Amino acid sequence: MKPLPDYHPPTEPWLDVLYGDDALIVLNKQAGLLSVPGNVSRDSLETRAAERFGNTLVAHRLDMATSGVIVMPRGKENLAAVGLQFEKRQTEKRYIAVVWGDVAEDKGTVDLPIRCDWPNRPLQMICHERGRPAVTHWEVLTREGDKTRLALTPITGRSHQLRLHMKELGHPILGDEWYADGEARAASPRLLLHAEVLTLTHPANGERMSFTAPCPF
Numbered sequence: 001m002k003p004l005p006d007y008h009p010p011t012e013p014w015l016d017v018l019y020g021d022d023a024l025i026v027l028n029k030q031a032g033l034l035s036v037p038g039n040v041s042r043d044s045l046e047t048r049a050a051e052r053f054g055n056t057l058v059a060h061r062l063d064m065a066t067s068g069v070i071v072m073p074r075g076k077e078n079l080a081a082v083g084l085q086f087e088k089r090q091t092e093k094r095y096i097a098v099v100w101g102d103v104a105e106d107k108g109t110v111d112l113p114i115r116c117d118w119p120n121r122p123l124q125m126i127c128h129e130r131g132r133p134a135v136t137h138w139e140v141l142t143r144e145g146d147k148t149r150l151a152l153t154p155i156t157g158r159s160h161q162l163r164l165h166m167k168e169l170g171h172p173i174l175g176d177e178w179y180a181d182g183e184a185r186a187a188s189p190r191l192l193l194h195a196e197v198l199t200l201t202h203p204a205n206g207e208r209m210s211f212t213a214p215c216p217f
Contacts, residue, residue, distance in 0.1 A: 007040040007064075009033045015048050018069065018211050023204040024082065025049060025056050025072045028213040031190045035061035035070065045070060059083050063160065065177070068095070068195025069213045073203060081203035086157065092199040095152040095162055096141075096215045098192035099171035100184035103148040107139040110165040114158045123178055124160040126168060134158045136165045147174060147187070162193060192217050 010030040019026040034044035049056040049072055056072035057079040073079040085091050113131025117123040135155040142149045152162050163179045166172055172180035175188030199210040
C-alpha cells in the first residue's frame with residue numbers, strides 16, 4: 001500500500017461557499033483538504049460543511065490534492081436526485097491542468113480503462129482486461145515552454161482518472177506526487193489540477209445551473 005501523504009489541511013478560508021439554498025451547497029475545495037474524513041484525519045470538507053449547515057451530504061469527491069467545485073446536496077432526497085445525475089453522466093465537468101512538456105496536438109481523447117492497483121492502493125492503473133471504461137477529452141489552452149495548460153473534460157468519473165490519463169498521454173500533471181517523476185513532480189508544490197466548472201440540474205426546481213471556481217494557478 002502506498003504511504004499516505006502528510007496531512008496539513010488549509011484553514012484559510014475554513015469553508016469557501018460558492019452557492020447555497022435549501023437543496024444544495026456548492027463549495028470550492030482547497031488543495032490539501034480531504035473531501036471526506038480519512039485514515040489521516042477527521043478534518044475534511046464534508047465535516048466542515050456539516051458543522052456549518054447541518055444536513056449536507058456527499059454526492060461526489062475530489063482528490064485531496066485537487067482543488068475546485070464540489071456540490072453537497074442537503075437531505076437524502078436531494079442527494080438521491082444529484083447522485084443519479086452523476087451515475088447517468090448528466091453532469092458536466094471541466095478541469096484545468098498544467099502538464100509537463102509541450103503537447104503536440106491541439107486536442108484529443110484518452111480512452112483507457114482503469115482499475116485499482118491493489119498492491120499500491122490508492123494508486124490506480126490502466127488495465128485492458130479488468131479495468132472500468134474511462135474517457136477524458138482534453139484541449140490545449142496555452143503552451144508555456146516546457147509545460148502546457150489544458151482544459152480536461154472527463155466523461156467518466158474514475159478515481160485518479162485525469163492524473164493517470166495525463167501520465168499515459170506522456171504529459172503528467174505538474175506536482176503530482178503519485179503519477180509524476182523528476183522535474184514534473186518537482187515543478188510545483190501542489191498538484192496543478194483544478195475542478196473549474198460543474199454543471200447540473202437543480203434537484204428541487206429543475207433549473208440547469210453551472211458553478212465556477214476560478215483557477216488559482
